[in-house]
Amino acid sequence: MKLLRSVSGRFPFNLPSSFIILQISSLIPYIHFFVISSANRQSLLAAIGRRHFAVSADDYAKRNYANNVSEYNTVIGSLTSQRRNWLLRDVYDDMMLDGVKPEKDTFRSLIAGSMKGVRLQDCFFFRDQMKSMGLIPDVVLYNFMISTCGKCKNSTEATRIFEEMKKLEVKPNGQTFICLINACAAAGRVDQVYAIIRDMTAAGLGLNKFCYAGLIAAHKNKTPLAADTSAKVKILELVEQSKGWSSLEQTRDSAENVMMGISEEELYNIPTANYIHRRGGFVLRFLTVYHVAFQACADLKDVQAVDALQEMLKKGNNNPDVFILIQIMRCYLNSGDIDRGLKVFEDYMNSGSPPMGELYTTLIEGAMVGYTPKGMEIALDKLKEMNSRRFNLLPATGNALLLVASGEKTGGYTIANMVWDLMQARNIVPSLPAVQAYYNGLKDREIPEDDPRLVVVSSTLDNLRVRFGRGPGQFGDRR
Known part of the structure; x- marks a missing residue:
């Protein structure tokens, strides 16, 4: 109410x-x-x-805050842009209480906002409400719902939505098939992905870069990972095949998606979706297949495949963008090769290109793998350098660094303390797992109970437990 x-x-x-x-x-x-x-x-x-x-x-x-459908539409758009997507159901309830009948554009904004917030149940709720009012969702709304299923790795519901479209005689377009491909790929359903591609080709639709990106993701996400789907066999083969796709076969951003600020990368759940609007050569959109392939190889820690991909990129007269460099660094660092990871970072910094905070955080996090003396020293130096350059920690990267740094069993706990202090300076509330790990690390060092740092961390931990309904004993709590 x-x-x-x-x-x-x-x-x-x-x-x-x-x-x-x-x-x-x-x-x-x-x-x-x-x-x-x-x-x-x-x-x-x-x-x-x-x-x-x-x-x-x-x-x-x-x-x-709103009296008519136009004002409610404005509120919905504002909440979506502020990423306060959990309030969309409340706004809809208020419309009902006020006796304001939502229009088709209202439901379009509600479902698009739910997709951005990865709220699958809200998508289904708004769809059902829409149909109860005699409004049939169009292909754009169905694409949003299938995309949300992909973000949730729920290929079963994505397939059901596609079948519902057929029953309601809503004709799928090229974007529908690609959304379905990537939804099944996120769940590692390789057979389903190939079946969808056969349906596409039978309908006269050609494959584009996003289709190949879905195929690569499907092979990477398949569980258990088959022997022939290793990075240097299947993924490299798909990257080579993707060179034959024609620019005439590419899909276009629909007018509705452009107006709502939804890029194709976001609609298809491509890894670069969060960086697509960054400047300074962070993402080169024509390298989409390489983006997905490099990230897959980094996740699989396949150094040989990453090296092979770099050679393929070079033969095509293309230079890696920042996103690709991050994936190369991740692969080297997570495989224990700190020197090569550091060289990638230094080569970029010496190239005269604009420095990027993500490169710093990737190097810092990767250098801490194994907590070797050399790696911890590099991580601390780069953290100080990053701070001196006034690169602020974002909540997501701050939590990731705090969680990794808190696993240090020996040493002075310097990096974890510094990351905590930087987050406190920006009033960033750490996540519950990160605070729990940091608290456990402090307790392992037998710090006095009245230590100011421990008191603040303990208080923050208790507040987060109350907020999220967690009790002692979770997230490795040894208190």
């Missing part, structure tokens, strides 16, 4: 308790009506929409 959510803090309105009681009381007749007869749901919502307030119209207008 709108008024109750206002009090709970989801929306920034302050209402007196007497006012809240009045509003709850005013709803009792409608609740009684609902218990007696629930046959006409729309009539009930319309009735609840006619609320009686004990305040003036001016006061209510100040507290209410």
